[in-house]
Amino acid sequence: MIPTLEWTPEGVNFLDQTKLPLEETYVLATDYKQVATVIRDMIVRGAPAIGVSAAMGVAIGIDRSTATTIPALNEEVAVICETLAKTRPTAVNLFWGIAQVRDLYNELAAKNTPIREIKAAVVALGQRLYDEDIAACKRMGAHGASLMPKEGTVLTHCNAGALATCGYGSALGVIRGAIEAGHKIHVFADETRPFLQGARLTAWELMKDNIPTTVLCDNMSAHLMSKGRIQAVIVGADRIAANGDTANKIGTYGVSILAKEHGIPFYVAAPFNTIDLATAHGNDIPIEQRDAREVTHSNGKQMTPDGVGIENPAFDVTPAKYITAIITERGVLRAPFDESIKAMAQKGTN
Numbered sequence: 536m537i538p539t540l541e542w543t544p545e546g547v548n549f550l551d552q553t554k555l556p557l558e559e560t561y562v563l564a565t566d567y568k569q570v571a572t573v574i575r576d577m578i579v580r581g582a583p584a585i586g587v588s589a590a591m592g593v594a595i596g597i598d599r600s601t602a603t604t605i606p607a608l609n610e611e612v613a614v615i616c617e618t619l620a621k622t623r624p625t626a627v628n629l630f631w632g633i634a635q636v637r638d639l640y641n642e643l644a645a646k647n648t649p650i651r652e653i654k655a656a657v658v659a660l661g662q663r664l665y666d667e668d669i670a671a672c673k674r675m676g677a678h679g680a681s682l683m684p685k686e687g688t689v690l691t692h693c694n695a696g697a698l699a700t701c702g703y704g705s706a707l708g709v710i711r712g713a714i715e716a717g718h719k720i721h722v723f724a725d726e727t728r729p730f731l732q733g734a735r736l737t738a739w740e741l742m743k744d745n746i747p748t749t750v751l752c753d754n755m756s757a758h759l760m761s762k763g764r765i766q767a768v769i770v771g772a773d774r775i776a777a778n779g780d781t782a783n784k785i786g787t788y789g790v791s792i793l794a795k796e797h798g799i800p801f802y803v804a805a806p807f808n809t810i811d812l813a814t815a816h817g818n819d820i821p822i823e824q825r826d827a828r829e830v831t832h833s834n835g836k837q838m839t840p841d842g843v844g845i846e847n848p849a850f851d852v853t854p855a856k857y858i859t860a861i862i863t864e865r866g867v868l869r870a871p872f873d874e875s876i877k878a879m880a881q882k883g884t885n
């Protein structure tokens with residue numbers, strides 16, 4: 536399995552996704568500040584992966600603390616959580632991951648649990664969340680497989696694969712699940728400028744799995760849809776509002792409109808913790824604005840004139856009306872999404 540990230544006694548080891556596909560190198564984060572830097576710099580990226588990374592960041596911060604009293608540790612935990620929460624604003628999974636560990640810490644600290652026991656418990660939780668993410672992706676794959684064409688081409692945008700999760704993938708997990716169920720699928724991977732998650736990451740991980748893959752420039756899918764070359768679209772998500780509006784990598788919204796126009800099903804695959812019931816509508820989702828240099832430069836080479844204006848929103852929001860279904864580890868959600876999401880939330884995990 537692709538080692539997106541791994542908890543080790545020395546620290547959290549990350550596959551450096553900024554170096555792929557040409558170099559497979561790793562970054563070992565030995566404290567919470569280094570975990571925050573790894574997330575901010577997109578050495579690790581992808582909503583579920585940064586959720587578990589942030590959880591491990593809180594865990595390593597507590598585990599490495601030299602505080603000898605709960606009040607002192609309380610103060611440190613507040614700083615740790617604040618530091619990690621400032622890294623990236625859109626993926627709700629990041630805040631979910633931080634809260635999972637923070638809430639366990641607060642529960643144990645309130646009972647004056649010995650600090651060494653607290654440390655062991657939060658480290659164990661970080662590792663459990665890692666395992667649960669992989670299991671969730673495999674369940675998503677099982678739930679979504681039948682929605683994929685028996686034989687055909689599926690377009691994806693950005694990378695919602697093993698590299699965006701702790702392994703197996705969300706959107707690519709559904710593609711893997713379909714192939715394991717006997718479907719014959721060819722993947723069209725949008726390059727996904729400016730960070731090129733599709734060209735660099737999706738292509739790399741699918742080729743490692745011998746899944747037939749073709750990289751497209753971001754301006755090609757309309758033409759290919761019009762020629763009947765695409766039978767389905769599947770993408771990941773960074774935050775799904777309570778009404779089903781979905782924030783995902785910039786460009787996803789446009790692809791959803793093209794799919795609607797051509798009568799092609801458009802699926803979102805995401806673990807249920809990507810659904811943010813506290814965010815009512817897509818307009819309320821914060822959109823990360825990233826450094827202009829991601830647009831002006833490629834491989835360190837400037838491509839635009841000095842001083843030209845640059846926009847670099849990292850995400851956009853696909854209105855629920857353009858989404859055919861949302862595939863989660865708990866099952867498949869369909870419109871009306873506000874009702875189906877509420878029902879799935881009330882049903883819980885059993």
Ligand SMILES: CSC[C@H]1O[C@H](OP(=O)(O)O)[C@H](O)[C@@H]1O
Pocket residue numbers: 580581582583692693694695696699700705706732770771772773782783784785849
């Ligand atoms: C499995 S969802 C991954 C999701 O996150 C990506 O964003 P980024 O690469 O900036 O972290 C993209 O939106 C993917 O769909």
